[in-house]
Amino acid sequence: MAFAKRLTGRSATSGAWATSAALRVKDLVFPLDRVTIARMAICGIFGSAIALILVYKPDATRVRKPDPNPPVARLLGKPLPMKGSDDETLNAARGIVRAYISQPVLLDVPGGVAEKRTRADLGARIDNERLAALVLDLRDPESPMRRAHEQVAKGRELDVPLPVVADEKRALSAMMQVKDAIDKEPIDARLDLEHKRVLADEVGRRLDVYQTLARLDQALIKGDEKITASVTFIPATRTADSIKNVVIDDVLGYFETKYAKDLKHEARSYNLRLAASHLDGHVIFPGETFDFNDVVGPRNEANGYRVAPVIASGELVDGIGGGTCQVAGTLHGAAYFSGLDIVERHPHTRPSFYIKMGMDATVVYPTITLKLRNPFTFPIVLHETVEDGFVHAEILGPKRTRDVTFVRKVNDVVPFQERDVQDPKVPKGERMLAQRGIPGFKITRYRILRDGSFAVRERSQDVYPPTQQIWKVGLGEADPKWISHDDEHPEYVADEYLQISQGPDIHDPRGHAPPMGGSTVETRVAGKYGTHGWTIREGFAKAQKGSHSSAGAGDDDRPGVD
Numbered sequence: 001m002a003f004a005k006r007l008t009g010r011s012a013t014s015g016a017w018a019t020s021a022a023l024r025v026k027d028l029v030f031p032l033d034r035v036t037i038a039r040m041a042i043c044g045i046f047g048s049a050i051a052l053i054l055v056y057k058p059d060a061t062r063v064r065k066p067d068p069n070p071p072v073a074r075l076l077g078k079p080l081p082m083k084g085s086d087d088e089t090l091n092a093a094r095g096i097v098r099a100y101i102s103q104p105v106l107l108d109v110p111g112g113v114a115e116k117r118t119r120a121d122l123g124a125r126i127d128n129e130r131l132a133a134l135v136l137d138l139r140d141p142e143s144p145m146r147r148a149h150e151q152v153a154k155g156r157e158l159d160v161p162l163p164v165v166a167d168e169k170r171a172l173s174a175m176m177q178v179k180d181a182i183d184k185e186p187i188d189a190r191l192d193l194e195h196k197r198v199l200a201d202e203v204g205r206r207l208d209v210y211q212t213l214a215r216l217d218q219a220l221i222k223g224d225e226k227i228t229a230s231v232t233f234i235p236a237t238r239t240a241d242s243i244k245n246v247v248i249d250d251v252l253g254y255f256e257t258k259y260a261k262d263l264k265h266e267a268r269s270y271n272l273r274l275a276a277s278h279l280d281g282h283v284i285f286p287g288e289t290f291d292f293n294d295v296v297g298p299r300n301e302a303n304g305y306r307v308a309p310v311i312a313s314g315e316l317v318d319g320i321g322g323g324t325c326q327v328a329g330t331l332h333g334a335a336y337f338s339g340l341d342i343v344e345r346h347p348h349t350r351p352s353f354y355i356k357m358g359m360d361a362t363v364v365y366p367t368i369t370l371k372l373r374n375p376f377t378f379p380i381v382l383h384e385t386v387e388d389g390f391v392h393a394e395i396l397g398p399k400r401t402r403d404v405t406f407v408r409k410v411n412d413v414v415p416f417q418e419r420d421v422q423d424p425k426v427p428k429g430e431r432m433l434a435q436r437g438i439p440g441f442k443i444t445r446y447r448i449l450r451d452g453s454f455a456v457r458e459r460s461q462d463v464y465p466p467t468q469q470i471w472k473v474g475l476g477e478a479d480p481k482w483i484s485h486d487d488e489h490p491e492y493v494a495d496e497y498l499q500i501s502q503g504p505d506i507h508d509p510r511g512h513a514p515p516m517g518g519s520t521v522e523t524r525v526a527g528k529y530g531t532h533g534w535t536i537r538e539g540f541a542k543a544q545k546g547s548h549s550s551a552g553a554g555d556d557d558r559p560g561v562d
Contacts, residue, residue, distance in 0.1 A: 067141050071149060075160045076100055076223055082139065090135045097126050097163060105219065106226045107212075109182050111205055111233065117178070123171025124164050124220050131163040164220050171213055179207040182229065185297075189240040190281035191248070193383055193396075198244050199281070201236035208232060243283045246379045248396040251517030253338025253404065253502065257330045257354045259323075261389045268308035271323035272391060275299070276384040279331060279393075283381050284374040289343055290382075292328050292363050292370040299324050299365050325362050326354055326391055328370045331384060332361040334393035337404045337502045337520075338380075339449050341373035350438050350467040357494050358408040358445045358462055400517055403503030407446040410496045410529055414440030415540045416466040426474035426482075433486035437469025439540055441494065450503070469541065491535055496527025 070082035075096050081088050101124040107115040137143040138160060149158050186204030191197075211230035219227045261269055278296045299305045299321025308322025325348070332345055336359065346368050351357045361370045374380050381396040416437035426432050440463070447458040500522050508519040528534055535541045 067139065071158045073138055073158045073160055076162065080160065086135060086139055089139060090132060093131060093135055094126065097131065101126065101164060107178060108226055108228045110231050111203070112182055115178055115181060117174065119220065122174050122216055123167045125167050127163045127165045134160055134163055162221060162223060166217055166220060171216065175209045175213055179209055182207045182231070186234045186236040188236045188238045189243050190283060191243065191246065191381055193281050198240045200240045201238065203236065204234035206232045206234060238283055243379070246283055246381060247398045248381050249398050250400045252380065252395040252397045252400050253334045254394045254517050255330055255333025255337060257326055257391045258389055259326060259354060259391055267306040268323040271305050271308055271321055272327055273386040274304055275324045275327040276386045276391065279327070279382045279384045281381065283379050285379050286374055286377050288374055290372045293365050327384065328363040329355045329360040330391045330393040331382065332370055333359045334395050335372045336406065336447065338395035339375070339402045339404055340395065341375050343373050344369060344371035347462045347464060349465055351441065351464050351492055351494065353489060356498065357441060357464065358443055394517070400504050401451050403450045403501065403505050405448040405499060405501040408498045409444045410441060410494060411444055412442040413529060414466045416469050418469045418471065420471050420473045422475050423472040424475045426472050427476050427479045428474045429478070430474040430482060430484065432472040432484045434472045435468065435470040436487040436489045437541060438467040438492045439535065440464055440466035491532055493530050493532055493534065495524040495530040497525035499523040
């Protein structure tokens with residue numbers, strides 16, 4: 001009451017303060033009477049008390065009176081020693097928490113295999129500062145914790161809060177590792193053409209990292225031994241039901257390339273089969289666009305691919321997944337002759353020996369791809385096999401009605417440059433052809449599609465930059481037994497004019513019975529680029545040791561390693 005009297009102006013000094021306060025608040029509509037001022041004082045007292053409790057931190061240096069009746073305290077259900085010293089209680093509490101975070105928890109994955117990780121692995125750590133403060137509060141009879149317990153739960157056990165926090169960086173890093181294990185791409189249903197059956201689709205899943213982290217935080221606080229991961233399910237694009245009635249009575253278009261199947265090229269042959277296995281039986285619905293990179297996926301060690309030669313900036317180098325371009329190029333040829341829309345296709349930076357110039361297609365995951373669109377009113381099926389030295393691709397569907405003609409004309413040729421590279425491994429006075437040069441080509445391509453009386457002609461151009469010819473010049477000691485191992489690729493030859501027609505109305509002049517999809521007939525005009533020795537005749541290269549233009553079949557259709 002004395003404090004209230006002072007505020008209401010019963011002393012001369014405070015009366016002036018009350019009067020001026022009343023005047024100041026007069027404009028705020030309500031009068032500042034005695035009751036109001038008293039209420040304000042009481043609220044101030046309680047507010048100060050609450051603030052004191054919230055910000056209270058025990059003073060470790062303060063001498064506390066002996067605690068004759070300490071409560072029974074438990075942390076995570078385990079008793080804490082209260083009769084000994086502060087250090088004994090703190091060490092016991094720390095041991096309990098340390099054991100807690102080292103125990104495994106089960107991360108339940110809906111639709112997948114559960115992951116078991118320790119709480120520490122998931123980012124849990126002891127909040128040592130808070131733990132020490134809790135112990136001091138626990139052992140201090142005058143602490144807010146003890147006073148509140150005496151008032152509310154006197155005589156009952158005191159449960160100490162769990163002093164565990166999540167290390168954000170460590171928890172995020174751990175959850176990203178879990179995500180790698182949990183995430184799964186959906187698998188589309190496809191046709192098993194060999195056994196004539198439908199392979200079922202599989203639903204994919206994605207871990208929601210931040211939602212799962214939020215659940216982890218709650219589990220750490222509650223002491224839960226199981227966390228349910230937050231997972232989003234991704235349905236397959238094509239289900240087994242959607243493709244079970246696809247008609248594959250005929251071949252709408254086909255194409256074939258050769259590959260070297262000797263032991264030297266074993267890794268490349270393996271990559272060919274692996275990439276083709278992702279395509280075989282894949283269904284493309286009407287109007288749908290097929291993306292080679294999306295269907296085949298990354299070409300890396302994790303997906304089983306091996307090191308084999310690849311083209312990089314016009315030169316052959318070792319790389320993961322070498323050979324995939326041949327699978328893409330062979331598929332492009334089949335799609336071209338079936339009349340599919342070629343939405344996106346990129347030629348190589350140099351002509352490839354395994355496929356005719358103008359029919360190749362380079363692919364690099366994830367940047368460069370091959371895209372094909374199904375223009376028909378019915379689904380089509382990809383069929384690609386790798387066996388006996390041949391990569392064979394077909395587009396399957398109902399009865400074929402289209403004839404397709406491919407025409408290629410060489411418009412210009414650009415000479416290649418020659419470069420000498422000194423090499424101490426080559427004896428002095430010797431030269432070795434490290435990379436055979438290939439001239440650059442500028443070509444025009446035409447595609448003529450005929451379906452009954454209806455015909456369409458398409459025109460496009462390709463440019464292949466010249467590939468530098470590289471010689472290794474000897475700097476080493478003379479070696480009479482040394483043998484030059486020149487680049488095994490022969491001189492590149494290309495018919496100046498090439499025409500290939502394929503379809504049900506194409507007649508083979510040799511009288512051979514047409515295969516499914518119709519006959520394929522080629523017309524060639526070698527011109528000045530289509531016979532061996534032309535690079536020397538045109539002055540592109542000099543006839544000298546190592547510059548042999550050895551044989552092979554004409555027009556870039558030999559099995560090679562590009």
